[in-house]
Amino acid sequence: MLHNRSIGELAAILDRREASSVELTRHFLARIEALNPALNAMISVTGAQALLEAAVADRRRGAGETGPLLGIPLIHKDIFCTDGVRTSCGSRMLDNFVAPYDATVVARLKAAGAVMLGKANMDEFAMGSSNETSFYGPVRNPWDLARVPGGSSGGSAAAVAARLAPFATATDTGGSIRQPAALTGVTGVKPTYGRVSRYGMIAFASSLDQAGIIARSAADAATVLQAMAGFDPRDSTSVDTPVPDYGSALGAPLKGLRIGLLKEFSDGLEPRNAALIAAALEVFRSLGAATLEASLPSLPLSVPTYYVVAPAECSSNLSRFDGVRFGYRCENPRDLLDLYKRSRGEGFGAEVKRRIMTGTYVLSAGYFDAYYLQAQKARQLITDEFRAAFGRVDLLLGPTTPTPAFAIGAKIDDPVTMYLNDIYTIGANLAGLPALSMPGGFIDELPMGVQLIGPHFAEGRLLNAAHQYQLATDWHDRVARGYC
Amino acid sequence: MSLTRQDVEKIAHLARLLISDQEMPVYVTSLSSIVEFVDQLAKADTGGVAPMAHPLAGQTQRLRADEVTAADSREKYQANAAAVQGGLYLVPRVIE
Numbered sequence: 001m002l003h004n005r006s007i008g009e010l011a012a013i014l015d016r017r018e019a020s021s022v023e024l025t026r027h028f029l030a031r032i033e034a035l036n037p038a039l040n041a042m043i044s045v046t047g048a049q050a051l052l053e054a055a056v057a058d059r060r061r062g063a064g065e066t067g068p069l070l071g072i073p074l075i076h077k078d079i080f081c082t083d084g085v086r087t088s089c090g091s092r093m094l095d096n097f098v099a100p101y102d103a104t105v106v107a108r109l110k111a112a113g114a115v116m117l118g119k120a121n122m123d124e125f126a127m128g129s130s131n132e133t134s135f136y137g138p139v140r141n142p143w144d145l146a147r148v149p150g151g152s153s154g155g156s157a158a159a160v161a162a163r164l165a166p167f168a169t170a171t172d173t174g175g176s177i178r179q180p181a182a183l184t185g186v187t188g189v190k191p192t193y194g195r196v197s198r199y200g201m202i203a204f205a206s207s208l209d210q211a212g213i214i215a216r217s218a219a220d221a222a223t224v225l226q227a228m229a230g231f232d233p234r235d236s237t238s239v240d241t242p243v244p245d246y247g248s249a250l251g252a253p254l255k256g257l258r259i260g261l262l263k264e265f266s267d268g269l270e271p272r273n274a275a276l277i278a279a280a281l282e283v284f285r286s287l288g289a290a291t292l293e294a295s296l297p298s299l300p301l302s303v304p305t306y307y308v309v310a311p312a313e314c315s316s317n318l319s320r321f322d323g324v325r326f327g328y329r330c331e332n333p334r335d336l337l338d339l340y341k342r343s344r345g346e347g348f349g350a351e352v353k354r355r356i357m358t359g360t361y362v363l364s365a366g367y368f369d370a371y372y373l374q375a376q377k378a379r380q381l382i383t384d385e386f387r388a389a390f391g392r393v394d395l396l397l398g399p400t401t402p403t404p405a406f407a408i409g410a411k412i413d414d415p416v417t418m419y420l421n422d423i424y425t426i427g428a429n430l431a432g433l434p435a436l437s438m439p440g441g442f443i444d445e446l447p448m449g450v451q452l453i454g455p456h457f458a459e460g461r462l463l464n465a466a467h468q469y470q471l472a473t474d475w476h477d478r479v480a481r482g483y484c
Numbered sequence: 485m486s487l488t489r490q491d492v493e494k495i496a497h498l499a500r501l502l503i504s505d506q507e508m509p510v511y512v513t514s515l516s517s518i519v520e521f522v523d524q525l526a527k528a529d530t531g532g533v534a535p536m537a538h539p540l541a542g543q544t545q546r547l548r549a550d551e552v553t554a555a556d557s558r559e560k561y562q563a564n565a566a567a568v569q570g571g572l573y574l575v576p577r578v579i580e
Contacts (some may be wrong), residue, residue: 096564097564098563098564100557100560100561100563100564192540193539193540194539194540194543207537207538207539208539233546233548236545236546237538237543239540239543298528301524301525301528304521304522304523304524304525305525307518307521307522308522308525315499319500322500323566324565324573324575325561325562325564325565325573326561326564326565327564329566329567333575333576334576335576335577336575336576336578337500338576339575339576340500341500341501341502342502344499344500344501344502345501345502345503345504346502348501350510353499353501353503353511354511354514354515354518356499356501357492357495357496357499357501357511357515358515358518358519358522360495360498360499361487361491361495361515361519362522364495364498370526371522371525373535374525374526374528374530375522375525376535376536376537377528377530377533377534377535377536378525378528378530378533379535379536380533380534380535380536381528381530381533383536383539414517415514415517415518416517416518416521419518419521430539431539432539432540456540
């Protein structure tokens with residue numbers, strides 16, 4: 001079936017004229033129409049535009065062009081500005097916002113010939129770990145519709161897991177690519193900070209946000225990253241470092257690769273999760289890797305550090321949403337203050353308001369030193385310890401999440417309980433490190449992920465290790481019942 | 485450290501967020517629990533550590549030549565505005 005093919009297989013099918021991009025696009029649009037209502041993974045479906053883009057891809061191919069993404073359908077997380085198409089960021093605040101330009105990520109994938117099927121549902125302003133904070137309602141996990149897919153890129157992950165598209169773009173600030181990928185049985189990649197442009201990507205926490213990919217394999221993710229990555233002068237935090245050939249690095253043997261297991265990741269790990277991690281380490285040993293112990297003593301500080309830094313940055317970034325120039329405006333504002341307070345009070349959901357206020361508090365006079373400055377110091381400590389660890393190992397391996405997918409509604413009332421879902425993913429964001437999650441097994445018939453973290457700009461090595469793991473295992477080939 | 489209702493009212497005002505009377509108690513509780521959670525950071529030994537501004541070492545703010553590179557797209561951008569007149573955004577009276 002077309003929706004079970006890898007990106008490489010689809011490109012070959014298109015090159016051999018066994019199907020056209022228009023036919024491929026129709027196939028996925030039909031799946032979205034049939035299967036999305038139960039999942040709520042999509043905020044906007046751009047069917048007519050998709051068919052036009054597919055026709056363009058077919059014409060380009062007809063003219064002799066080829067390329068790994070030419071004519072391949074995709075879904076964009078609704079955090080990326082898409083010219084002429086609603087870009088809501090999962091919020092009432094931007095429900096009426098039609099982006100007047102394409103994000104760099106969108107433009108690069110469009111130039112490569114990929115076809116946009118629509119915009120994926122997400123936690124509001126990327127704040128959440130369950131996709132329950134979206135203005136458009138929760139996304140459901142294809143493996144169990146009563147459970148969350150994870151967040152904030154829950155729509156992207158659920159869509160790829162349900163085979164509504166071969167891949168989706170996503171973003172990761174504290175784990176928002178890796179955690180939903182783990183909970184839905186797909187592969188999610190967060191690149192090094194600065195590797196992929198943030199231009200046109202609605203900002204949550206500017207020193208943590210990164211654009212990345214959710215796909216069904218490391219090989220597919222490598223193809224997409226190749227098109228997305230690279231210097232962009234329009235993003236002042238974009239790093240001007242050459243992009244290696246990720247595809248050619250996939251096949252390298254792992255003999256001699258040193259993989260570290262963090263003591264702080266294995267302490268207190270639930271036994272079945274620990275067994276899964278041990279099994280993954282065993283696979284890597286069988287592939288020739290050496291496995292060592294590593295330690296990051298400051299790692300337990302990462303969640304409180306993140307929940308000072310990220311809200312602080314979000315309180316600044318979200319101050320642009322004021323009802324004046326675009327976005328939600330309250331009815332009959334009495335005066336300017338009322339315009340601001342009611343537009344923002346009504347336009348933002350509860351979690352967003354909580355984080356804005358947390359950020360405002362930790363940046364306010366009298367508290368800045370104790371909280372924000374202290375958190376930025378803790379962040380430096382954590383980053384220094386990661387650097388020291390990478391002096392002894394090439395990659396770190398560990399769990400992605402503490403548990404499999406939880407029930408919708410189970411954690412939404414207690415913010416701190418929800419925040420602790422990010423315990424394994426946050427460190428990589430604080431240190432700007434590349435990391436990925438790949439399917440590593442099941443607990444209670446629900447997918448679980450295995451996480452790999454690398455030093456800065458080690459995406460090639462990460463994808464190589466994950467690809468070799470996926471050649472030796474088949475967790476990533478499992479599909480939820482009803483979505484085969 | 486627990487926050488009082490007054491604390492939250494002050495923060496909400498700084499953040500230009502209207503929180504209704506009914507919603508206030510829930511925010512006081514949840515913000516207090518978040519602040520109590522991040523209070524753990526106070527115990528961290530960060531003596532001698534410089535606060536991090538950027539995750540990658542050695543990054544500086546890139547500058548470009550002071551030349552016009554953008555075209556005038558005001559009409560396109562203002563299509564998303566609630567109220568526009570003569571190319572200006574309309575808001576409730578500011579100056580009395």
